[in-house]
Amino acid sequence: MDIFIGLLSTIGALAILFASIGVVRMPDFYLRLSVTVKAATMGVGVFLICAAIVFPDSEVPVKALAIIFFLLLTAPVGAHMIGRMAFRSKISVWKDTWIDDLESRYTVDEQDEKPSAEE
Amino acid sequence: MTLALYFDYVIFPILTLAVILSFIRLYKGPDVADRIIALDLIITIGIGMVTAFSLRSGQALFLDVAMIFALIAFLGTIALSFYLYKRRMQ
Numbered sequence: 001m002d003i004f005i006g007l008l009s010t011i012g013a014l015a016i017l018f019a020s021i022g023v024v025r026m027p028d029f030y031l032r033l034s035v036t037v038k039a040a041t042m043g044v045g046v047f048l049i050c051a052a053i054v055f056p057d058s059e060v061p062v063k064a065l066a067i068i069f070f071l072l073l074t075a076p077v078g079a080h081m082i083g084r085m086a087f088r089s090k091i092s093v094w095k096d097t098w099i100d101d102l103e104s105r106y107t108v109d110e111q112d113e114k115p116s117a118e119e
Numbered sequence: 120m121t122l123a124l125y126f127d128y129v130i131f132p133i134l135t136l137a138v139i140l141s142f143i144r145l146y147k148g149p150d151v152a153d154r155i156i157a158l159d160l161i162i163t164i165g166i167g168m169v170t171a172f173s174l175r176s177g178q179a180l181f182l183d184v185a186m187i188f189a190l191i192a193f194l195g196t197i198a199l200s201f202y203l204y205k206r207r208m209q
Contacts, residue, residue, distance in 0.1 A: 020137035078196035
């Protein structure tokens with residue numbers, strides 16, 4: 001049992017460590033965002049699954065699953081919001097990025113967005 | 120090696136190293152958005168650390184702190200990205 005908990009928490013800690021290595025090493029804001037959110041959410045989720053296994057009373061697994069559900073619900077929403085705002089405020093992409101599907105669209109959008117923002 | 124010793128000597132140093140690495144990005148991030156995701160990552164690692172400490176000390180009460188951290192992380196991310204949007208508008 002202890003070996004299983006140790007193995008799971010090692011996986012979680014390594015996922016979190018890889019997320020923060022990625023946030024230091026990646027060359028671009030968007031790559032950093034895509035590395036960070038997924039790996040860190042997975043690591044914390046594995047830790048919370050450990051907590052749900054370890055504590056025997058029935059209250060703790062419900063609490064841990066609630067936190068996991070909340071993280072899985074809010075992390076993509078927050079990441080999408082930051083990514084959208086970063087793209088609209090024209091944070092530059094990496095020089096080797098060769099697919100940019102929104103490149104021509106947001107320049108059009110911005111022109112008819114400005115009058116509505118001044119209301 | 121017991122599980123508590125394993126948490127003390129392996130898991131917590133790994134998490135601390137992760138926090139230090141993301142503080143590097145928080146310090147030198149070239150834009151505000153980089154700093155926002157570094158802060159988001161730090162709070163997420165904080166949830167993991169609180170959960171790991173709850174596992175290590177055997178007290179399930181600390182999971183409430185983790186839940187509050189999750190709430191605050193989401194609110195802070197949304198508020199900061201909204202600030203970025205408003206700043207671009209001016």
